[in-house]
Amino acid sequence: MNNFVYDIPVKVYFGENQLGHLGEELKKFGTRVLLTYGGGSIKRIGLYDRVMNELKSAGLEVFELSGIEPNPRIDSVREGARMCKEHKIDVLLAVGGGSTIDATKFMAAGACVDHDPWDFLSEKWAPITEALPIVSILTLSATGSEMDSGGVISNMETNDKIGRLAPALLPKVSFLDPTLTYSVSPYQTACGAADMISHILEVYFNMDQDLYMLDCFMEGLLKTIIKYAPIAIKEPENYEARANLMWASSWAINGFINGGKRQAWSCHPIEHELSAIYDITHGLGLAILTPRWMEYCLDEQTVSKYVQFAINVFGVDSTMPPMDIAREGINRLSDFLFNTLGLQRTLTEVGITDEHFAHMARKACAGSTLLGFKSLQQTDIEAIYRLCL
Ligand code: NZQ
Ligand code: ZN
Numbered sequence: 301m302n303n304f305v306y307d308i309p310v311k312v313y314f315g316e317n318q319l320g321h322l323g324e325e326l327k328k329f330g331t332r333v334l335l336t337y338g339g340g341s342i343k344r345i346g347l348y349d350r351v352m353n354e355l356k357s358a359g360l361e362v363f364e365l366s367g368i369e370p371n372p373r374i375d376s377v378r379e380g381a382r383m384c385k386e387h388k389i390d391v392l393l394a395v396g397g398g399s400t401i402d403a404t405k406f407m408a409a410g411a412c413v414d415h416d417p418w419d420f421l422s423e424k425w426a427p428i429t430e431a432l433p434i435v436s437i438l439t440l441s442a443t444g445s446e447m448d449s450g451g452v453i454s455n456m457e458t459n460d461k462i463g464r465l466a467p468a469l470l471p472k473v474s475f476l477d478p479t480l481t482y483s484v485s486p487y488q489t490a491c492g493a494a495d496m497i498s499h500i501l502e503v504y505f506n507m508d509q510d511l512y513m514l515d516c517f518m519e520g521l522l523k524t525i526i527k528y529a530p531i532a533i534k535e536p537e538n539y540e541a542r543a544n545l546m547w548a549s550s551w552a553i554n555g556f557i558n559g560g561k562r563q564a565w566s567c568h569p570i571e572h573e574l575s576a577i578y579d580i581t582h583g584l585g586l587a588i589l590t591p592r593w594m595e596y597c598l599d600e601q602t603v604s605k606y607v608q609f610a611i612n613v614f615g616v617d618s619t620m621p622p623m624d625i626a627r628e629g630i631n632r633l634s635d636f637l638f639n640t641l642g643l644q645r646t647l648t649e650v651g652i653t654d655e656h657f658a659h660m661a662r663k664a665c666a667g668s669t670l671l672g673f674k675s676l677q678q679t680d681i682e683a684i685y686r687l688c689l
Contacts, residue, residue, distance in 0.1 A: 301509060302560030310447045310554075311473045314547065316539075318475055319350060319437070322393075323358025325473045329433040330390020333360050334383055336404045338368045338396045342439065345483045351395060351437065363387045365407075368396065371575050371582070372403035374455045377417045381410025384432060394436045394471075397488075398443030398582075401436045402451035405469040408432040421453055421462040428466035437475040440484050441545040442492030442583060444499060444553030446474040454576060461576035463568070476550065478542035486533045490641035491583025492549065493529035497522060497633075498586040499552040502565040505597070505605055505673040514559045519612045521557075524548045526613070530640050566672030567593050570681055573660035578652055587643045588650075591634040592687035597674040598626055606630070647688045657685045 313321055326333055333355060342348045355362050365383055368376050383389065384407060394404035408431035410417035419426040438446045445451060449470045452463040484492070504518045524544050531541040551557070570593070571585040598606055603622050610616035610629025618625065638645040647653075661681035670676040676684070 301511065302562060304558065304560035306555065307467075308447065308470075308554050308556070310471050312447065312476055312550070313473070314476045315543075316477055316479050318477060319354055322351065322354040322435075322437075322475065323360065326355070326360055326391055326393065326435060327358055329435075329472070331360055332363070332388060332390045334363050334365060334380065334387070334389045334392045334407070336365045336368060336380060336392060336394050336396075336400055336407070338366070338370070338400050340366070341483065342395050345439075345480065347395065347437070347439065347480060351393070355393075363389065368400045368403045370397075370399050371454045371461065371579055372399040372452075374418050374421075374453050376403050377406040377410060377453060380404065380407030381417050384408070384411030389432060391433045391435060394434060395439065397438070397440030398445040401434075401438070401445040401471070402443070402453065404434055404436070405431065405445070405451040405471075406453055408434050409466070409468060418453075418455060421455075421460075421464055428464065428468050431466075431468040434469070434471045435473045435475075436471045437477075437480070438546070439480045440488060440492055441481055441542070441549040442488075442495045444496075444549050444551075446471060446476065447550040447554040450553075452572065452582075454579075456579075459576050461572040463572065474550075476546050478539055478546045479537075481532075481542045481546060482537045484536070486536075486642070488581075488583075489529060489532050489536075489545075490643050491581045491587070493525050493545065493583070493641060494587035494590070494637055494643060495583035496525050496545075496549050496552045497637075498567050498571075498583075498590055500557065501590060501594075502567060502672075503557050503561055504609065505594070505602075506561055506563050507602060507605060507673070508561070508563060511559055511561065514557050515608070515612075518557050519609075521548050521552055522613045526636060533641070563673065564671050566670055566674075566676060569664045569670060570661075570684065573664050574647075574652065577656055577660065578650070580650055580652075584643055584650070587637045587641070588645065588647055588688050589684065591630050591637070592684050594630050594633070595687065596680065596684050598623075598630070602674065647685070654686065654689065657682050661685065
């Protein structure tokens with residue numbers, strides 16, 4: 301294993317009825333709170349009223365920014381940063397899924413600088429050294445934004461969707477109450493599961509070093525998602541299923557499984573180009589891409605990793621020839637994503653053609669090479685997109 305620093309300073313309140321701690325946690329940072337949320341699901345599930353009651357009884361002054369979009373836009377971030385400055389906000393409270401939490405992270409950073417928050421993400425790559433404190437209440441298990449230092453923002457004018465990591469963006473406190481995800485639709489539950497699986501596979505498929513201990517952990521996380529996502533879809537109010545998925549979403553991306561791995565991710569940059577142009581759900585894009593990316597990267601050098609995956613995660617017959625085991629692992633993953641979870645299996649089904657593939661592939665590899673599990677150049681990425689048609 302390579303050397304690494306493990307530092308995840310996010311305080312997590314996990315489980316039901318933990319929101320009673322919300323006021324006391326927010327008050328540690330001040331009294332003026334910017335509450336951020338999306339298109340209204342938090343009102344439909346009664347969470348908005350619960351949060352407001354907690355904030356009022358703690359004597360906090362609340363300002364609100366709603367309407368944060370799935371694939372959150374830079375315009376929402378700009379507005380949030382502006383409000384933080386105007387109202388001298390002390391702490392931001394993000395209530396929602398990854399989109400709300402991601403946008404809130406960049407609002408918190410934007411509040412501390414004079415320049416446009418897009419400069420954090422554009423080619424200017426302005427440093428993110430400071431952000432106002434962020435507290436999150438998670439309502440959808442998927443991205444892990446509740447426990448990681450990253451966020452992804454879209455700019456629809458330039459058709460860009462760009463991610464950025466910075467320790468300052470880590471939430472200080474996150475509330476993970478599985479019952480808040482009971483109302484998540486079967487489709488979003490499936491997309492969330494696909495996203496988590498991808499976060500793990502981006503790390504797991506790695507030929508560089510022996511990560512046995514972490515591989516076992518990752519296989520456990522994958523089996524957890526494979527076991528519980530179908531249960532959550534059939535029985536939305538199954539607490540154990542929602543709880544296992546929620547905790548798996550955080551651990552899939554909070555840095556623990558990396559263990560010094562330096563390899564870059566592959567499917568995510570390729571997917572972000574799909575979301576940037578077609579505004580498709582991130583998890584759906586990943587579900588369509590991942591088995592095709594695996595197929596494309598399978599060869600004599602990489603086959604051993606696929607064999608490990610197929611046997612340990614899906615229990616594939618280990619007596620078959622390695623290439624057959626590897627292919628069966630990919631088939632089982634496809635079967636899970638498209639048949640068990642019911643996600644659409646091709647880009648064609650979601651109305652995407654090859655029109656922008658060359659442009660998207662060039663952007664995904666930043667005009668040179670995507671240094672992931674296998675090094676991919678523009679032509680490779682275009683070929684992967686084509687396998688998805
Ligand atoms: O907007 P509202 O009304 O809240 O509805 C949302 C939205 O329509 C709804 N929803 C959320 N919680 C719900 C609910 N509906 C019913 N009941 C609930 N309890 O679900 C829809 C999708 O929400 P969204 O926040 O967009 O989903 P997700 O959590 O999957 O976030 C996706 C975004 O996160 C980025 C993605 O690229 C995408 O922009 N990612 C962030 C990452 C990170 N921070 O590290 C990593 C990921 O790889 C990913 O890129
Ligand atoms: Zn993701």
